[in-house]
Amino acid sequence: MASGPARPGTGELRDRFTRNVLRRAKAELVRQLPRWTRAEVWVDLDSVLSPRYASAWANERERMRRLGSALSRSHIQASLNNLKQACNFAPDSYDGPKVRALVDLAEEITSGRSKLVVFTSHGETSASRLLPALEAFGVVRLKADSADADQKAALARFRAQPGQRILVADTDARGDGESLDPATYVIHFDHDWNPAVRRRHEQRFFPELGPVLPLHVFELWVLGTVEESYHNALQRRNLLASSLTQDTQPADLDRSLSLEDWRREVFEAAPTRGHPSVAPGGTGALPGTGTLRSRLETLGPEQWATAAEGLLRARGFDSMRRLTEPEESGLMLLASRPGEGESVLVHCLKTDKAVGVAEARQVLEEADRLPECGGAYLLATSDFTPACKKFGEDSRGRLTLLGGADVYRHLRSQGIVP
Incomplete structure (x- = not known):
C-alpha cells in the first residue's frame, strides 16, 4: 500500500508552534488594560x-x-x-x-x-x-x-x-x-x-x-x-x-x-x-437580569424564529432559509447578504442559562461541514459565559455571538417584548 507524506511528530509540531508563539508576562498585559x-x-x-x-x-x-x-x-x-x-x-x-x-x-x-x-x-x-x-x-x-x-x-x-x-x-x-x-x-x-x-x-x-x-x-x-x-x-x-x-x-x-x-x-x-x-x-x-430573561422566555417557538430573522435582517442579511422547524429550544437558519457568495449558519438558541463553549464550538463545527458557509452566528435569549466569549474572539471573525441585552434591545424596538 502506498504511503502518504510523512506526518510530523509531536516534537516537530511543538517546535513549529513555539517559533510562532509570542509569550507575554501577565504584568505586561495588565498595564495595557483599563484598570x-x-x-x-x-x-x-x-x-x-x-x-x-x-x-x-x-x-x-x-x-x-x-x-x-x-x-x-x-x-x-x-x-x-x-x-x-x-x-x-x-x-x-x-x-x-x-x-x-x-x-x-x-x-x-x-x-x-x-x-x-x-x-x-x-x-x-x-x-x-x-x-x-x-x-x-x-x-x-x-x-x-x-x-x-x-x-x-x-x-x-x-x-x-x-x-x-x-x-x-x-x-x-x-x-x-x-x-x-x-x-x-x-x-x-x-x-x-x-x-x-x-x-x-x-x-x-x-x-x-x-x-x-x-x-x-x-x-x-x-x-x-x-x-x-x-x-x-x-x-x-x-x-x-x-x-x-x-x-x-x-x-x-x-x-x-x-x-x-x-x-x-x-x-x-x-x-x-x-x-x-x-x-x-x-x-x-450583561448576564440577563431576571426581568429580561422572563420577558424573552414568553416568546413561543415561531415568535422567536420570526424575531431572530428580523434581527438578522437588521444586520444586513436579506436571504434566510430555515434548516429546522422552530422548537422550544430554538432553530437553525442559513442566512446570506446580497452580493456575497458565502452564507452563515445561524443557531437561534432559546434558553435561560448562560451559553457556554460547547454550544459555540458545535455551531462552528457544523458551519465548517457546509461548503457554502463562511462562518456562523449564535443568537441566544441569554448571555454567554466568559469562556464562550473568549472562544468567539479567538475564532477570528468566523463566529459572531449575539445575546442578552443586544437581542432584548432589538426585540423591544420592534415591539415584540415590553
Whole structure:
C-alpha cells in the first residue's frame, strides 16, 4: 500500500508552534488594560414590590410635605434608607429584582472561576437575605461590627479558599489594608447616594495600586424609584461615579444637592424610566437580569424564529432559509447578504442559562461541514459565559455571538417584548 507524506511528530509540531508563539508576562498585559471599568445594571420593580414601594413612596413624600422648612439632611437620608429597602426584597422573602440580577451576575462571574465582592450598606438587614441566595457559590461574610481579628480571618479565608468565591461585605467594614487581588469584580447591591462614598469603599479593599487584574464594578439600580430620580439629578451635574476623579472625597459631594434640589428633583420629580439595562461605557458583560430573561422566555417557538430573522435582517442579511422547524429550544437558519457568495449558519438558541463553549464550538463545527458557509452566528435569549466569549474572539471573525441585552434591545424596538 502506498504511503502518504510523512506526518510530523509531536516534537516537530511543538517546535513549529513555539517559533510562532509570542509569550507575554501577565504584568505586561495588565498595564495595557483599563484598570477600572464600571457598569450600571437597571432592573424593574416586579408585581410584588411595586405596591409595597408605592406605599412607602407616598408615606415619605407626605412626611416631607409636613416637615416643611424643618426638613434636614438627616430626614433626607432616613427617607432614602426606607425607600431603598422597600425595593430590595419582597416581604418575608430572599427574592426581589435586585436579588435576581445579583444571582445572574454571580453565576456568570463565578462560572469563569473569578471572585467578587458584594457591598451592602444595610448590614445584616440585607446580608441575612443575600447569604441564602448566594450560598451555592461559596460565601464569606465580612461584618463591620466584628473585631479586627475576625475581619482579618474572614478576608484570609476568602483569599485562600478557591471555593469561597463571594465576599458579602458591609460598606463600613475596615479591610486589612491589602488589596483583595483574588477578586476582580465588585457589585454594589445597595449603595449610598453619594458616588464618592462608593468609590471610597472600593478603594478601601483595592488600594491605589489596584488588583493584579483590572477591576470590574457593577452598580444595581431600580427603575421608577428614588434611585432613578437621584441618579438623574447627579447625571445632570456630571457627578456619577464614572465621572469622578480618583481623588474625589465624599465631603466634596455632600452638599452638591441642596435641600431644595432633593425636594424638587428627587422627591417631587417623576422618574423618566429611560435607562438601558446596562449604561454605555461599562464592561459590556450583561448576564440577563431576571426581568429580561422572563420577558424573552414568553416568546413561543415561531415568535422567536420570526424575531431572530428580523434581527438578522437588521444586520444586513436579506436571504434566510430555515434548516429546522422552530422548537422550544430554538432553530437553525442559513442566512446570506446580497452580493456575497458565502452564507452563515445561524443557531437561534432559546434558553435561560448562560451559553457556554460547547454550544459555540458545535455551531462552528457544523458551519465548517457546509461548503457554502463562511462562518456562523449564535443568537441566544441569554448571555454567554466568559469562556464562550473568549472562544468567539479567538475564532477570528468566523463566529459572531449575539445575546442578552443586544437581542432584548432589538426585540423591544420592534415591539415584540415590553
